[in-house]
Amino acid sequence: MFFFSFLYSQFFVTPALPDHDFSNQTIIITGSNSGLGFEAAKQFLALHCFKLIIAVRSTSKGEAAKQSLLETNPHISASQIEVWPLNLSSFKSVRAFADRASSELERVDALVENAGLDGGRFVLSEDGWESTLQINVISTCLLAVLMLPKLRQTAERFKGTPHLVLVTSDTHYWARFEERNAEGGILRALNDEEKFNSSDRYAPHFLLAEGKFRFPALQSQLKLTFHPPLRYATTKLLQILFIREFARRLKSSPSASYRPILTLPTPGLCHTPFFGQMKPPENAVSHPLGTVTHYAMKGMLIALSRRADVGARTIVTAACAGKEADGAFMMDGQVREVVGWVLTEEGRRVQEKVFREILAAAGVKEGDLV
Ligand SMILES: *[C@@H]1O[C@H](CO)[C@@H](O)[C@H](O)[C@H]1NC(C)=O
Numbered sequence: 001m002f003f004f005s006f007l008y009s010q011f012f013v014t015p016a017l018p019d020h021d022f023s024n025q026t027i028i029i030t031g032s033n034s035g036l037g038f039e040a041a042k043q044f045l046a047l048h049c050f051k052l053i054i055a056v057r058s059t060s061k062g063e064a065a066k067q068s069l070l071e072t073n074p075h076i077s078a079s080q081i082e083v084w085p086l087n088l089s090s091f092k093s094v095r096a097f098a099d100r101a102s103s104e105l106e107r108v109d110a111l112v113e114n115a116g117l118d119g120g121r122f123v124l125s126e127d128g129w130e131s132t133l134q135i136n137v138i139s140t141c142l143l144a145v146l147m148l149p150k151l152r153q154t155a156e157r158f159k160g161t162p163h164l165v166l167v168t169s170d171t172h173y174w175a176r177f178e179e180r181n182a183e184g185g186i187l188r189a190l191n192d193e194e195k196f197n198s199s200d201r202y203a204p205h206f207l208l209a210e211g212k213f214r215f216p217a218l219q220s221q222l223k224l225t226f227h228p229p230l231r232y233a234t235t236k237l238l239q240i241l242f243i244r245e246f247a248r249r250l251k252s253s254p255s256a257s258y259r260p261i262l263t264l265p266t267p268g269l270c271h272t273p274f275f276g277q278m279k280p281p282e283n284a285v286s287h288p289l290g291t292v293t294h295y296a297m298k299g300m301l302i303a304l305s306r307r308a309d310v311g312a313r314t315i316v317t318a319a320c321a322g323k324e325a326d327g328a329f330m331m332d333g334q335v336r337e338v339v340g341w342v343l344t345e346e347g348r349r350v351q352e353k354v355f356r357e358i359l360a361a362a363g364v365k366e367g368d369l370v
């Protein structure tokens, strides 16, 4: 079912740029030196945003992006775009960024958390977490939590409705998330290298289940060549669980009147520099079939994808969405249901557990939050 809705969305839906005026607004976009973040930056400028903070790991790439934005927008002055370092591999960097944003910026109308990693290998960060988990989940959620007071203050002072946009993905529908009931904790289970190697690196069961496929040689090549982003999918599901729970708590907190709207857009599959980085894995190129399946897969993905600027419109839409989108997953600019399991009793319980575990991993006390 999901697959057909995905194909329909990719081929037949072209999200439109929202008709919204971002005048006077300050917008932070993470990972905005290329791809979707860069296209979203262009669109915010076109819709008159006043100040743009390009939050990037490499400030030299960020400066290049800034130059390019200034060239295409001659009416913008150089001081309206700032490049700030943010390295999600490090909690220290996230905290330094949030401190700076809270003290230097007069207002933050939208925090767009777009930066993410699709790592195929297990790499431990300096803080001791598998990198995809740290970058996409723990650091991203930490930044969201640390920026809450500034977003609230902006709501109160400027009588607006700030937005916290976490760019997620429809790949969350694929996540198997077998760790949801892990005894020693969900994040700890996800941080196990052996388990990562054995279950997160290979194809999803619905595509390549043993016994269902008649060509074992091709199947083993496909497994080697096509590393579906299973860990990525799990991190996207974790983002959704965290933000849903965060929004739920904010709505019921005593200071509920001054709060941001939290949104979870998926841009869909987009043609971004990410495709250029897709290389056949070493163990696959030794076999001619491996190289062929790699390029066939890459070609298929490119054929399915939409332009990055079209995908970026869904992000901009999520940064001005109404209350109906608060805490919601959005596809093609519309509120959509998340994977059904999340809505069950077990889903609610796991959602709360995920929220608590992420806060603990990020070193945030629950009591400090709302
Ligand atoms: C932007 O700020 C100016 C000056 O404070 C104000 O007059 C104007 O209405 C604001 N525009 C929007 C869209 O909020």
Ligand SMILES: *[C@@H]1O[C@H](CO)[C@@H](O)[C@H](O)[C@H]1NC(C)=O
Residues within 6 Å of the ligand: 057, 058, 087, 089, 090, 126
């Ligand atoms: C990001 O932080 C990690 C961990 O501290 C460090 O190893 C890495 O070099 C940093 N990257 C950049 C671009 O600063």
Ligand SMILES: *[C@@H]1O[C@H](CO)[C@@H](O)[C@H](O)[C@H]1NC(C)=O
Residues within 6 Å of the ligand: 122, 193, 194, 197
């Ligand atoms: C996981 O796989 C990588 C390379 O594919 C290997 O270097 C590493 O030793 C493996 N780790 C475990 C715990 O099996």
